[in-house]
Amino acid sequence: xxxxxxxxxxxxSILQAFxxxxxxxxxxxxxxxxxxxxxxxKNIEKTDPDVxxxxxxxxxxxxxxxxxxxxxxxxxxxxxxxxVFDDDDNVFNAICAGANGYLLKNTDPETILQSIEQVQSGxxxxxxxxxxxxxxxxxxxxxxxxxxxxxxxxxxxxxxxxLTNGLSYKMVAAECNISFETVRTHIKNIYSxxxxxSMTEAVAKAINExxx
Amino acid sequence: MVLFLSxxxxxxxxxxxxxxxxxxxxxxxLEEVRNHIARDLHDDIGATLTxxxxxxxAALTKLKLEKYEDANHIISQxxxxxxxxxxxxxxxxxxxxxxxDQLKALFSRIEDHARKLFSERNITFYFYYKDDxxxxxxxxxxxxxxxxxxxEAITNAAKYAQCKNVELLVERKHIIxxxxxxxxxxxxxxxxxxxxxxxxxxxxxxxxxxxxSAPGTGxxxxxxxxxPHKR
Numbered sequence: 001x002x003x004x005x006x007x008x009x010x011x012x013s014i015l016q017a018f019x020x021x022x023x024x025x026x027x028x029x030x031x032x033x034x035x036x037x038x039x040x041x042k043n044i045e046k047t048d049p050d051v052x053x054x055x056x057x058x059x060x061x062x063x064x065x066x067x068x069x070x071x072x073x074x075x076x077x078x079x080x081x082x083x084v085f086d087d088d089d090n091v092f093n094a095i096c097a098g099a100n101g102y103l104l105k106n107t108d109p110e111t112i113l114q115s116i117e118q119v120q121s122g123x124x125x126x127x128x129x130x131x132x133x134x135x136x137x138x139x140x141x142x143x144x145x146x147x148x149x150x151x152x153x154x155x156x157x158x159x160x161x162x163l164t165n166g167l168s169y170k171m172v173a174a175e176c177n178i179s180f181e182t183v184r185t186h187i188k189n190i191y192s193x194x195x196x197x198s199m200t201e202a203v204a205k206a207i208n209e210x211x212x
Numbered sequence: 213m214v215l216f217l218s219x220x221x222x223x224x225x226x227x228x229x230x231x232x233x234x235x236x237x238x239x240x241x242l243e244e245v246r247n248h249i250a251r252d253l254h255d256d257i258g259a260t261l262t263x264x265x266x267x268x269x270a271a272l273t274k275l276k277l278e279k280y281e282d283a284n285h286i287i288s289q290x291x292x293x294x295x296x297x298x299x300x301x302x303x304x305x306x307x308x309x310x311x312x313d314q315l316k317a318l319f320s321r322i323e324d325h326a327r328k329l330f331s332e333r334n335i336t337f338y339f340y341y342k343d344d345x346x347x348x349x350x351x352x353x354x355x356x357x358x359x360x361x362x363x364e365a366i367t368n369a370a371k372y373a374q375c376k377n378v379e380l381l382v383e384r385k386h387i388i389x390x391x392x393x394x395x396x397x398x399x400x401x402x403x404x405x406x407x408x409x410x411x412x413x414x415x416x417x418x419x420x421x422x423x424x425s426a427p428g429t430g431x432x433x434x435x436x437x438x439x440p441h442k443r
């Protein structure tokens with residue numbers, strides 16, 4: 001019995017490529033391929049796949065939203081994300097939504113076929129950079145269980161981030177499109193909220209406690 | 213005097229605030245556009261290169277199994293896909309180029325694309341426009357959406373409509389693309405995401421979009437810029 005996959009990707013050539021690549025593969029067959037996530041659940045029911053392969057950015061459709069929708073009904077169906085995006089937001093949102101694996105589109109074909117089998121047999125295949133990010137995120141979460149809440153505003157955080165990047169007041173002003181005076185006011189507020197008395201102290205605290 | 217000075221001061225500070233605010237909004241909008249283009253480029257070209265990598269793998273497998281005809285087919289498909297990527301890349305570079313900010317430049321590109329596609333299929337192409345209406349300036353996103361809507365409509369007409377004539381009419385208030393082909397049942401349409409993308413892009417342009425088609429009556433796509441809109 002070969003493993004049935006269902007692919008969602010707005011690129012027609014990706015869908016064709018999966019079909020061609022699995023053509024002579026006795027273990028994997030394409031049960032369905034869709035350029036959209038319309039009638040998502042119905043299409044999954046109809047094609048009855050063992051593994052779902054899901055793109056993230058599909059024009060007007062979003063693969064992470066699709067994963068959430070699938071998880072409402074199919075708690076166990078393995079879902080493998082397949083995308084060009086490796087930014088933290090996409091990776092974590094996809095995993096949190098219920099994806100079981102996350103592969104980048106630069107993965108070589110053989111690894112992809114192996115990953116499909118892996119995810120089906122209970123594994124969680126990840127592209128190397130992605131796995132590293134998730135591990136790091138996990139370490140951060142365990143080290144500082146609840147990031148101390150100093151009630152900084154978004155703007156204040158942004159300015160603090162600039163400071164940790166070594167920017168001067170003037171450069172911060174230019175970067176954030178605000179006046180020098182405004183920067184000073186913000187920084188004064190940051191000092192008082194963080195209970196520090198110098199910029200070095202503020203920057204050290206920001207980095208150590210992962211405020212930015 | 214004091215009153216006058218304070219009023220003057222107030223007016224000046226409000227003006228300054230508005231100027232700074234508008235400027236920062238504009239910078240923010242530019243940044244959004246830039247991010248969007250970078251994302252699109254990455255997603256689009258990334259997907260195409262991935263499929264080329266898959267195609268070559270598939271071709272190698274076919275060769276190993278001595279299925280030469282299949283391998284041939286896949287290799288020529290690889291070429292097509294690569295050329296498609298070159299086309300898309302050209303499009304993106306073209307959208308970004310500020311020299312192309314006039315409606316005239318946009319439609320001359322669309323016309324080139326249409327003539328090339330239609331002449332291969334013996335379809336007559338009519339292009340109506342008024343010269344003095346072609347100086348309108350468009351920003352990157354507007355160029356992109358308008359171009360891709362027209363390209364999609366033209367490609368659909370060429371590939372699926374089996375028509376003899378296609379008309380493109382550009383006026384200040386609306387753009388119409390019309391063919392005299394088979395038409396199709398809109399409910400049953402299965403052209404991938406094309407139709408929906410046109411609608412979404414029109415919405416992002418702030419235009420009213422309408423698609424009229426039924427088996428045997430041809431297809432008409434109309435963009436209406438008449439209704440006041442906000443972008």
